[in-house]
Amino acid sequence: MPSTQLKNGDTSWFVHDRFGLFIHWGLYALPARHEWVKHHERIPDERYDLYFRHFDPDLYDPAEWAAAAAGAGMKYFVVTTKHHEGFCLWDSKHTDYKATRTPCGRDLLKPMVEAFRERGLRTGFYHSLIDWHHHQYIIDPHIGPLRDHPDRERLNQGRSQAKYAEYLHAQVRELLSDFGTVDILWFDFSYPKPDGSGKGRDDWQSEELLRLVRRLQPDILLDDRLDLPVDMPGAWDIKTPEQAQPREGITVDGKPVVWEACQTFSGSWGYFRDETTWRGVDELIRTLIDCVSKGGNLLLNVGPTGRGEFDARALDRLRGIGAWMKRHGRAIYGCTQAPSEFPTPQDCRLTYNPDSNRIYVHMFAWPYKHLHLDGAFSDRVEYAQFLNDASEVRMGMDSWHANQLATDPRKTLTLTLPLVPPDVPIPVVELFLK
Numbered sequence: 001m002p003s004t005q006l007k008n009g010d011t012s013w014f015v016h017d018r019f020g021l022f023i024h025w026g027l028y029a030l031p032a033r034h035e036w037v038k039h040h041e042r043i044p045d046e047r048y049d050l051y052f053r054h055f056d057p058d059l060y061d062p063a064e065w066a067a068a069a070a071g072a073g074m075k076y077f078v079v080t081t082k083h084h085e086g087f088c089l090w091d092s093k094h095t096d097y098k099a100t101r102t103p104c105g106r107d108l109l110k111p112m113v114e115a116f117r118e119r120g121l122r123t124g125f126y127h128s129l130i131d132w133h134h135h136q137y138i139i140d141p142h143i144g145p146l147r148d149h150p151d152r153e154r155l156n157q158g159r160s161q162a163k164y165a166e167y168l169h170a171q172v173r174e175l176l177s178d179f180g181t182v183d184i185l186w187f188d189f190s191y192p193k194p195d196g197s198g199k200g201r202d203d204w205q206s207e208e209l210l211r212l213v214r215r216l217q218p219d220i221l222l223d224d225r226l227d228l229p230v231d232m233p234g235a236w237d238i239k240t241p242e243q244a245q246p247r248e249g250i251t252v253d254g255k256p257v258v259w260e261a262c263q264t265f266s267g268s269w270g271y272f273r274d275e276t277t278w279r280g281v282d283e284l285i286r287t288l289i290d291c292v293s294k295g296g297n298l299l300l301n302v303g304p305t306g307r308g309e310f311d312a313r314a315l316d317r318l319r320g321i322g323a324w325m326k327r328h329g330r331a332i333y334g335c336t337q338a339p340s341e342f343p344t345p346q347d348c349r350l351t352y353n354p355d356s357n358r359i360y361v362h363m364f365a366w367p368y369k370h371l372h373l374d375g376a377f378s379d380r381v382e383y384a385q386f387l388n389d390a391s392e393v394r395m396g397m398d399s400w401h402a403n404q405l406a407t408d409p410r411k412t413l414t415l416t417l418p419l420v421p422p423d424v425p426i427p428v429v430e431l432f433l434k
């Protein structure tokens with residue numbers, strides 16, 4: 001089938017749901033010092049095997065994970081079926097490097113998919129293109145524990161990247177055949193170099209892989225890391241900025257595209273015991289709002305422990321976000337960037353639901369008495385209320401203040417606010433448009 005016939009996946013649910021859970025779980029949960037630990041510390045296979053031989057997540061209960069994600073207001077999840085270390089969470093026919101062969105002795109993926117589905121979350125698979133364990137994978141000078149090994153050339157003798165690509169394709173076929181509907185496939189990642197020393201579309205045989213994916217699951221959403229041309233039809237559905245907030249909605253050739261920022265609580269994706277740079281609940285909520293205000297999604301990561309749990313810090317953040325989402329989800333789901341005639345007021349973000357025709361003003365800082373909304377707001381708002389308790393926010397201001405501030409009510413809608421903000425991390429005013 002020529003590539004021009006490939007169709008994109010159906011993003012309609014994705015741009016509605018806005019908030020998902022990323023899960024990075026593998027052997028690296030045991031060293032607990034970054035999922036790249038094998039690369040960072042140049043750990044040889046023999047030593048890394050220690051983690052394989054001790055992997056025993058005896059407290060793993062995916063129903064608890066799914067409950068935590070659903071409680072936070074997340075609507076989909078994306079889990080590392082295999083990360084760069086090469087270890088597989090499911091009982092793949094094509095390798096022994098999998099959970100069933102560790103002391104854990106069971107498939108970890110199937111029950112996870114079932115538990116999240118039961119909570120109504122959609123399923124996404126992250127799958128690493130990179131593999132630091134497979135015996136056919138060519139060791140390159142950039143990435144992997146053996147990247148600067150003096151005998152790299154010799155170690156590569158007898159390896160065939162094409163054979164590795166066969167393995168990659170066979171596993172993708174398995175993942176997209178044996179787990180029912182998979183809503184997202186998240187390949188990671190390519191790093192082509194001008195001199196051919198990196199890895200990209202030829203190393204993964206990306207075009208063929210793409211055709212396989214589109215054939216097996218025609219509605220699936222695909223990320224953008226296969227190193228295919230950005231303008232190739234059907235090559236990707238989602239742009240995936242990582243560990244940073246885009247300054248504005250993402251465009252390709254000047255046109256807005258579907259995007260999802262993926263971020264961590266603290267820097268590492270895998271469980272990292274000693275990392276102390278954890279982000280707070282308020283800032284995480286602001287990040288989610290910021291994504292939606294720019295027409296994007298947020299995929300927020302948890303790295304479960306080697307016992308198989310979300311640790312207390314992660315649960316604390318998820319609960320905090322969930323408490324806010326319970327009352328403010330309506331300003332997130334189904335929402336997007338506000339139309340340009342509604343400029344963003346100072347210290348705020350706007351989200352907009354085109355179906356209900358409401359604008360949400362997320363107040364990142366609490367102003368003294370008044371919030372001034374310029375532009376089209378002045379004659380388009382029928383009613384205003386706080387979203388947390390549906391209490392009215394009075395429109396307009398008294399003449400004494402209006403005279404002092406010299407605002408023109410024909411050009412500016414002023415909201416009169418209480419001195420004390422609602423007791424929520426981010427107050428939101430819901431504006432019902434006429």
Ligand code: GLC
Pocket residue numbers: 024035036188189242262269
């Ligand atoms: C990266 C990293 C990785 C993480 C991923 C998530 O590319 O290699 O460890 O899984 O980003 O976006």
